[in-house]
Amino acid sequence: MNEQKKALVLLNMGGARNKDELKMFLTNMFNDENILTINIDFIRSLIAKFIVSRRLDEAWKNYEEIGNASPINPLTEKLVAKCNEKIEGFKTYQVMRYTPPFAAEVIEQIKADGITEVVLLPLYPQYSTTTTKSSVQDFIGWAPYDTFKISYFEEFYKNDKFNDCIVNEIIRNVDDSTQYNLIFSAHGLPQKIVDKGDPYEEQMKEHVIMLREKLKFMGYNFKSVNLAYQSKVGPMKWLEPSLDNMLTNFKDQKVVIYPIAFIVDNSETDFELDIEYREMAEEIGVSEFKVCKCVNDSDEFVEAIKDIIKAYM
Numbered sequence: 001m002n003e004q005k006k007a008l009v010l011l012n013m014g015g016a017r018n019k020d021e022l023k024m025f026l027t028n029m030f031n032d033e034n035i036l037t038i039n040i041d042f043i044r045s046l047i048a049k050f051i052v053s054r055r056l057d058e059a060w061k062n063y064e065e066i067g068n069a070s071p072i073n074p075l076t077e078k079l080v081a082k083c084n085e086k087i088e089g090f091k092t093y094q095v096m097r098y099t100p101p102f103a104a105e106v107i108e109q110i111k112a113d114g115i116t117e118v119v120l121l122p123l124y125p126q127y128s129t130t131t132t133k134s135s136v137q138d139f140i141g142w143a144p145y146d147t148f149k150i151s152y153f154e155e156f157y158k159n160d161k162f163n164d165c166i167v168n169e170i171i172r173n174v175d176d177s178t179q180y181n182l183i184f185s186a187h188g189l190p191q192k193i194v195d196k197g198d199p200y201e202e203q204m205k206e207h208v209i210m211l212r213e214k215l216k217f218m219g220y221n222f223k224s225v226n227l228a229y230q231s232k233v234g235p236m237k238w239l240e241p242s243l244d245n246m247l248t249n250f251k252d253q254k255v256v257i258y259p260i261a262f263i264v265d266n267s268e269t270d271f272e273l274d275i276e277y278r279e280m281a282e283e284i285g286v287s288e289f290k291v292c293k294c295v296n297d298s299d300e301f302v303e304a305i306k307d308i309i310k311a312y313m
């Protein structure tokens with residue numbers, strides 16, 4: 001293979017391919033000190049075990065409704081294949097944080113491919129310690145000192161080509177924007193993590209303003225443009241407003257949702273948004289409820305990736 005090639009490594013969370021993998025996902029997630037911010041490993045692992053035993057069966061029911069697997073793996077594989085087809089000078093790989101393929105095995109593959117320079121692209125547009133930091137730290141932790149020259153992106157929500165992908169998907173979903181309330185739905189985060197300095201909420205607010213202005217500039221005036229947080233887990237206070245509460249504002253009105261924290265569709269889009277929140281919206285009396293697709297493996301997003309990584313090309 002060409003010695004000049006660099007590795008482009010797409011980092012994401014992973015997702016369950018079956019019930020055993022859901023257990024693996026939850027166990028690895030709740031043992032992650034960036035998610036459960038308890039310093040003592042032994043105590044964290046006990047709490048993780050307790051949460052997983054309580055959560056597994058209930059959470060699995062959600063996956064049963066979307067074909068017994070998260071769509072995140074097949075979609076990420078398609079994205080990797082398309083990057084390998086369309087991005088010159090790089091070999092693209094994926095590394096997941098909580099389910100295979102894990103960093104250790106992919107690092108061996110990159111070494112076997114004779115590659116010495118690695119660019120990490122966490123598939124999280126906005127930075128969070130719970131996602132971006134956790135994934136980058138994990139990869140670097142497994143890459144022995146001096147194995148590769150490693151560079152990484154912390155966030156890419158300001159990239160204009162990426163934002164074109166988002167607004168184009170929103171526009172494809174509405175005939176007349178003035179009839180729709182647009183909700184950017186972000187995965188939630190415990191308030192405690194934000195209070196400790198995580199920039200996720202601040203970046204999310206800035207991203208929504210950028211997208212709102214972009215849509216306005218293109219002549220799309222929505223009835224309202226909003227930011228809400230989905231997927232709260234456990235009893236602690238999480239970021240607000242919650243999507244549950246936000247939807248109650250839109251009885252007899254049309255709503256279009258864009259899942260702003262995700263790049264690839266997953267159980268939180270296909271089950272939580274498209275099934276669970278849709279049912280909630282029907283109960284509230286929302287007259288139309290549309291859920292946009294993530295950018296996934298679209299040609300347009302692969303062009304955005306090229307633009308994001310252009311400094312390394």
Ligand SMILES: C=CC1=C(C)c2cc3[nH]c(cc4nc(cc5[nH]c(cc1n2)c(C)c5CCC(=O)O)C(CCC(=O)O)=C4C)c(C)c3C=C
Binds near residue numbers: 013070072131187266
């Ligand atoms: C308990 C704490 C959690 C934090 C903090 C959190 C942050 C966070 N997560 C995502 C993206 C995804 N999360 C997904 C599933 C998921 N997330 C949590 C918990 C936290 N997430 C749980 C327990 C689960 C599993 C499902 C469930 O039991 O509810 C997924 C889906 C993976 C899949 O199977 O498809 C994604 C994607 C982000 C972006 C984020 C912080 C910014």
Ligand SMILES: [Fe+2]
Binds near residue numbers: 187231
């Ligand atoms: Fe999550």
Ligand SMILES: [Fe+2]
Binds near residue numbers: 231232268272
């Ligand atoms: Fe969830």
